[in-house]
Amino acid sequence: MTVDTRWLDSKQKAAWVRLAAVLELLPAALDSQLRRDAQLTHFDYFVLAMLSEAPGRTLRMTALAEHTTATLARLSHVVQRLETRGLLERFPCPEDKRATNARLTDDGWAKVREAAPGHVATVRENVIDALTPEQVTQLAGIADAILHRLDPERARAAVYERYDLNHSEDGPTGRR
């Protein structure tokens, strides 16, 4: 095969090794906190959070799949479980009989607001509060650059702006 591999120099390797470790440990930490405190996967939480910000707390399955970076098949299974638990409900879309809408129930809305503080605290503890303000800014730039390689379409789509952690007492978002 290719014999002219460009290996990583020591600085690059140091960065990569540490990132790889974070990739292994951070998702596990987030998942276990949400599981323990809210009986929710991080992905479950993400799904509920996206719905909570949508107009009418309702989204088409396809749209929800895009927001959550998931395949439709995966989303279908997850939504099925969440529906069984009464956190959301599905109903056929009036405009397009092929389509299905998912809507957050009142219980689901309560669940999101209940789970948000603990989740934010975990994010702070393990990420944000571990960094200086400059590093937070740097991280945004770095992650953005990586995203443009991983998924150019979505990265440009500014979908990421919507992942809103500010579930305050009076509403789903901090912007008014």
Next chain:
Amino acid sequence: MTVDTRWLDSKQKAAWVRLAAVLELLPAALDSQLRRDAQLTHFDYFVLAMLSEAPGRTLRMTALAEHTTATLARLSHVVQRLETRGLLERFPCPEDKRATNARLTDDGWAKVREAAPGHVATVRENVIDALTPEQVTQLAGIADAILHRLDPERARAAVYERYDLNHSEDGPTGRR
């Protein structure tokens, strides 16, 4: 519960949302490349890589588990599969009859050297080459800070130095 939640400001949220997306997409990208080109999970690769650098290409299961940030149970399953495929072999440790050693076979050694170039290329493509040299340095600092929160013990142990991507033609590591 706690009513005084410290929510994320917009800069912090921007950083977190993008990091969350990377956490979702990057492991999938790494896994699928290695699966496609070498029939290996990223974790499988990691296991083989650690063994390839160990003296005698051999490690105790417990030691291997520490190097790979895995539980013993998980490692046991993975090693079982790799043993079936002939990439490594297990044998009882002479000094301690409770213990089991795992040793890389010649086939396993060949597999690691065959898989390394493609893996490094993927890492470059999606991470390193997406960043400026300054960002690479920043990333190392950021990831290190996060690691100290996630796993203080291991972060200090400099185990991460050992994740060596430089599998050149004449040996397992770049240091001589």
Next chain:
DNA sequence: CGTCATTGGTTGTTGCGACAACCATTGCAC
């Protein structure tokens, strides 16, 4: 108004990770 490709979604199967139960060996206490 048929047929054919596309879109939207669900379901079955498979493989892996987490957790818990379990067995064997070792080391220590007395």
Next chain:
DNA sequence: GTGCAATGGTTGTCGCAACAACCAATGACG
């Protein structure tokens, strides 16, 4: 040297994600 806790590892079961097969509705084209 017997009891017992700690260490080292394996196995079984459960839950979830990926993949593929499938069905239903839509729309474009003739």
